[in-house]
Amino acid sequence: MSSGKADRYLTQPRDSNTLTQTCSSNIQKITQNTAKIKSMVNQLGTEQDTSELRDGLQQIQHFTNQLAKETNKHLKDLGFVSPSSAPSEQRQQKIQKDRLMNDFSAALNNFQAVQRQAAQKEKESVARARAGSRLSAEDGVSEEQLVSFDNQDDWAPTITQTEEAITEEDLVLIKERETNIRQLESDILDVNQIFKDLAVMIHDQGEMIDSIEANVESAEVHVDRGTEQLQRGAYFQCVCVCVWGGKEGRKEGGVCLCVRAWVLSGPGVPG
Template sequence: MSFNDAGALESQPTTWRRSDDPQYADDPEFQALTTTLSDKLFTLTSSISRLNNQISLLGTRRETDRVRERVQDLLQETGDSFKDIGEGLKRVSAWEDLGPSQKYTQGKLNQEFRASLTEFQVLQRQALEKQRASATAARTALEQEEAAGSQQQGGGQQQQQQVQQQEPRLADQSDVDFQESLIIERESEIRNIEQSVGELNELFRDVAHMVHEQGQSLDIISDNVTQTRDDTRNADQQLRTASRHQKSARGKACCLLLILVIVLTVIIVAAVLG
């Protein structure tokens, strides 16, 4: 086999070169699962970006009920996606008989998932803090409004004035009840976010443990590759040294042979002349 043929063979995919070796063969199921998880992680990146844009509107003049609804929906959908991907990563981490390239893919997915999850958790906390501040401000304003209404009713008002003001008061009470229902709904959303934060914190710990284990495996693979490279370099150096020694030995042998020929020639010539 020529050098070019050997180089062409080396450049072929690992599965083509070593399809008879389970360590190097691709597992179709493993490849399909990791590809699906990678696609889902890419989609999560877009969801996190949209969530960040919506959360930035909370606490500003552009905050509306629709904005809060979108934030809540994105938090729920993205959190569910993280849980789904997390279950898939647990399957990947439990996969047995993986080759070096598959272990690399395994570790890379875990690290990417952890980075995205960390970014999402930061947004979760931001949304939670802004929702709490908004709910607290709304409840304080409502309580002040109710207190002001009670003071207006507490004076010595005449019966006719009470009758005239009865209808506006009923309208005010209806608005108060509506605001109260909105605050209760917002507080329920806050509790949902808090619950999701707790669940994802547990998922983060699981993934961190998997990343730690995969990191150790990748370190071992890296060490083995480094050791193999060093061994190859040492072997090449030894071959070069042996080649130099062999050339030197051949040179010395040629010199000795030449000297021997000269000596024999001198002896023969001397014998003939004598």
């Protein structure tokens, strides 16, 4: 390990149990927050759609995104914790980490889905606001023409003032929602990066993953002797990888994973 990496982890918690518990708690919070976000997103564009709702949605979404980044960091920290000297405890630690990565990936998949749904609804809201602004301005012109048509001196400036007032009000709303969209898109990219990091962590452990879906199957652990085997199956556009067995005749766990748009391959992988 380089000195830079060593310095980086000097201040990090090195206890495996503490890191595992923190990750597990964070994953549970992400799952709970995702359910809340989904409920709030479903209210967008309805009578319950208010500025307070959107502010609350923005806050919980961004907080959950930060929670995901923190969890990702703790999972990386687990890789720097000195393994137990007992082989049985080493296997248990590996199984726990595999389960955490599975649960984390599944939680991220659901979280990113509601992120994308929220971004889409925000874009639709901006489009409606822009269209409504144009219609309101046109209605204002027509109304002023009917009311003040005989007074040509007062008519033109009144129309201009009406259009400016409507445009200023709508622009504030549009800018706020466009800011929300940019933040959502930035947070979605953060989650994409976390998926990449998860793939690298798994690969660094000597496991192979092959998938185009960000969906993780529940881990099914088998204790067995033998060499590492890879099984890969395709169903429409979903490819799942199962890694079984261990290296050098040691007992190891097995895990099935699917990770969005990330395929890690190597020699000896059967087609």
